[in-house]
Amino acid sequence: MRIGMLTAGGDCPGLNAVIRAVVRTSRAEYDTPVLGFEDGWSGLVDDSAVSLYDDEDIDRLLLRGGTVLGTGRLNPDTLRDSLPQIKRTLERHAIDVLIAIGGDGTLTAANWLHDNGVPVVGVPKTIDNDVAATDYTFGFDTAVSVAADAIDRLHTTAESHERVMLVEVMGRHAGWIALHAGLAAGAHMIVIPEVPFDIDYVCKVMKRRFQMGENYGICVVAEGATPAEGSSMTIDEGEIDQFGHQVFTGVANAMAVEIKERLDRDVRTTVLGHTQRGGTPTSRDRVLATRYGVHAAHLANSGKHGVFVALRGEDIVPLPIADAISRLKTVPVEMYDEAASLFG
Amino acid sequence: MRIGMLTAGGDCPGLNAVIRAVVRTSRAEYDTPVLGFEDGWSGLVDDSAVSLYDDEDIDRLLLRGGTVLGTGRLNPDTLRDSLPQIKRTLERHAIDVLIAIGGDGTLTAANWLHDNGVPVVGVPKTIDNDVAATDYTFGFDTAVSVAADAIDRLHTTAESHERVMLVEVMGRHAGWIALHAGLAAGAHMIVIPEVPFDIDYVCKVMKRRFQMGENYGICVVAEGATPAEGSSMTIDEGEIDQFGHQVFTGVANAMAVEIKERLDRDVRTTVLGHTQRGGTPTSRDRVLATRYGVHAAHLANSGKHGVFVALRGEDIVPLPIADAISRLKTVPVEMYDEAASLFG
């Protein structure tokens, strides 16, 4: 038995913790060698591989952000066209099963490969927490924690200078980070992609704060938030990149212009950016990533394929990969309404 | 409508976040006044109360550890004998429903009061994560995070000095903190109350590390861990305190003596103690505590009693208080075995 492993898609704290757990469990419990492919799917296509041993270097990965295997994105068409090369690489190294760690795009590719005769076990990865069928994904808690810490810091600056402060956080299609970081850091308003916002309502909430004697306001904005149709504000639509993803540009900045105009207050924007997806994972993400890795190793070593590992309550369970990619997990409107009790 | 609220039992990060969310939701959504009783149940017995307003001071509680209401423990017999006083206090303030935030003891008392005609909504609280029927309780993530940070720091000291390091963490009856902090910080051995340990096995794992060329080892010990019967080590049984709780004393220190003798290595013990239960909650605990508070406020304001709020997957659901106290939630043996893949 030999296992192959790769990480694909965006960087995410906890990737290395999964790698470590897969290698340690496979070597210690099954004596199975693990081969890592570099830079995502392209390492599999081009056969760029490295042996992973259960040594001190692997052990230290637990706290390290990023992925020692490197990562990358591959156009789905390119992947399909490369099936022969992929199979050849797997045969050359006598790989029995591939563990693919990645987000929606990676799991979609993994599912297609599985349907085309490549045994795969999936590990879901997304900062955004928007993979269906699992309660949480690792990296999300770290992103929320980094964002909440930053918002905590902005409170005092906003207050000292009597400002409205807009904080743009990650979340193109789902507002999980905005919702959790906003709740954790006591934001006075949160806007998310799932609930198009009315800029007049946002201004009303801020104005009410000032009328109540408060002298500042914090609004957390998911990068994918959009104004409601028919509302008094529009933003430019972003372009579509080569992977079919919309490129978002500056909803928080656009909101700042409008709020400044309507409230005649000092308004500032902070875009948190890449710091949300790098660095040492929180303890929770290390536990979740480690548990995913241990379970993925057990599944791979016992011949269970076409599944991915999912968190359900406190249990890690194997589910068909198709379940992960069937739909995007977005914030339910009731959960947003629940948070809205605390706006203002 | 008027709501009473109290916090009882041990200190726990997130108590203030619950208080804030209850007050803000009740005042903003229902215009319901909230009265806090001080120092746990005794504030209710002795009628020591304070009005809680939706102002800046309440808002700042989100990040503050501890509880502004104070806390305390009350002997169950005393509580029962005080039912008349408790009812009198509630009548005097025209309280319609009491929100009781606490652990197993508090929820048991809340259930008994509910059975005796006092409308109660419960909010589960325990650092130890051992309340049944809810996936997680707030405070637990903070405790794990503090413990994991400490263990991260001990790694380098242990390594530089070639030591075996024992770290005693909280957990009298359940090993959740030990298990999660140990996994998060890459401990080489974890012992928990649910799985009595064999000191010879612990030494064997450490010895194997030294034979493999490693020069140190970290073992995380839950304070309630006990040696397996018939194993070659015993520890003094702790006394029983006035609340019927066993007082634990020094299992890590007792283990250190045995390991030193068997391995002839430098062995040190660190007892993390109270730092695990104080201070600013993690962002996750702030979110969970806030959501509990919002839901408890909605339940109390809509006349739903005899229930407590529980986390199930990503949802907060109301469950009968009796479900919370029916059993202690302990670490399943399979989950411990899963972690054991990474020992050594």
Add this chain to the structure above:
Amino acid sequence: MRIGMLTAGGDCPGLNAVIRAVVRTSRAEYDTPVLGFEDGWSGLVDDSAVSLYDDEDIDRLLLRGGTVLGTGRLNPDTLRDSLPQIKRTLERHAIDVLIAIGGDGTLTAANWLHDNGVPVVGVPKTIDNDVAATDYTFGFDTAVSVAADAIDRLHTTAESHERVMLVEVMGRHAGWIALHAGLAAGAHMIVIPEVPFDIDYVCKVMKRRFQMGENYGICVVAEGATPAEGSSMTIDEGEIDQFGHQVFTGVANAMAVEIKERLDRDVRTTVLGHTQRGGTPTSRDRVLATRYGVHAAHLANSGKHGVFVALRGEDIVPLPIADAISRLKTVPVEMYDEAASLFG
């Protein structure tokens, strides 16, 4: 004896710690009442004052970012024109001495007031660490720590995606934050205002890294950095605001365009912004701010005016305010060269 106090200029972690120490020391050691003026100099001009007591609320300020007194900037001409109002306010409250906490502009104003018959004790404040005559100012260590944490996180993202990452930090006229955060976080290149940069040299250092087999590079950029004259890159000069300060816009973004073109690599920019100046101060800044406050209180209460508190080695010493404002403290070229040993 009565003391007045105000905070002016930009927000800075540790302002509240100074306020707390002044109040506690004055009340406990001298029984002297302290009056705070709100929103900087304008609180003195408009007589907006608040009594500060040695109570629990003051005590809690130690860990809180920002300033409870509020802050603001005042045009120097306006200040001069307002001397009569300022004197009237001080007389009305029978203030014997004013403690002014602020940066270069504030200390210049304080010095002018002192020369015009207003007894003043100064406390230097600047995130940027560019106040002459004191080794360090509080707020600087927090800003460096926040920036270094962010850069630590960017390392793994840059590495996983094989990018050049530019991180813009605060520092309009002095590169202290860039230099210290860059050294602390192992940046591969640092550019500061004191040493105009040659974009070709920056690219050369990055290119050398890639040739040595590394796959990413991090360059820390002070917001006030400028290209060397005659070098192959220019940037737009910023405007001058109403206080005579240059408004900087986007040197890191301008560099990114050039580097991308020359290296044909993925280049990203992160602008850290306001998070560097808010939030809980580091322990070091709390100690320094507290010591400044204690000493300022002793000076004010013993009738020593026209001085500010400065850190020299491990001692806090009083120096003439004029010494603080005589020159900007910039990074010595030798110190930059020392750091350059570690570039690449």
Add this chain to the structure above:
Amino acid sequence: MRIGMLTAGGDCPGLNAVIRAVVRTSRAEYDTPVLGFEDGWSGLVDDSAVSLYDDEDIDRLLLRGGTVLGTGRLNPDTLRDSLPQIKRTLERHAIDVLIAIGGDGTLTAANWLHDNGVPVVGVPKTIDNDVAATDYTFGFDTAVSVAADAIDRLHTTAESHERVMLVEVMGRHAGWIALHAGLAAGAHMIVIPEVPFDIDYVCKVMKRRFQMGENYGICVVAEGATPAEGSSMTIDEGEIDQFGHQVFTGVANAMAVEIKERLDRDVRTTVLGHTQRGGTPTSRDRVLATRYGVHAAHLANSGKHGVFVALRGEDIVPLPIADAISRLKTVPVEMYDEAASLFG
């Protein structure tokens, strides 16, 4: 030219940052190979050496606590008897100069070796900040930061439970950590070795707090603190270990017994222990350690021996090693008195 390097004495955050800076500077600026000796002086005696290259592994050391070279203590007599072996090892590897990183004991040994013909450059290291002739040593800021964070957490627990909390921190002969951590975390009392304490005075300060309406108190205790002669409390004298150091045992616990008796309050003790000396250094310690390393490398490579690197204000300067060991740097009484303004 060839450089040897070793780390000796207790673990200290920043040791690896010095090692990294020495290697990178020596290799990049002078093309000088650096050899590391393992486990302190014994690596030199027994010739246990490892080549250190300017590669990715060295670069990553910046954030890592502990020392990759390992450390150890050597009895001074043993060191003296081993001079011939030491000289033989240095000759065998053609070492021109030895960089010794360590505390008082290590620098004393380094000075003796220098007097006996071994060219040495010293780098001062001590958590306790008690090396004379340098303003600060790396590791100290990290220790203070860890201790202050812990005390921050204990505040809320002490307050919720209305307790007196004693926190024992490191500091056998000097109270720097206790003083700084106590000031940073707003302790209500601090006791240090330099100023023998009167337990009645400690109790008086705590009692006054309770009389003023506060319900808890925090007292920070340096492990080497001792009761004043003639005061109403004594503690057992610790033993003397093989290195001539006194072994301290439990001053905080002894104080707790006395305070409990006198105040009839719940009193608890937390001993912070080893967590203060491990783990990732603060950004400040990384900067200081890096600057020490760069300067030590320049000194060694330019043939300046018999000196150690010291921080004076903002400058790193070379001083005779004898200056470092001539006296212990303790907290001046005036600095303690300054802090005492804030007790209670």
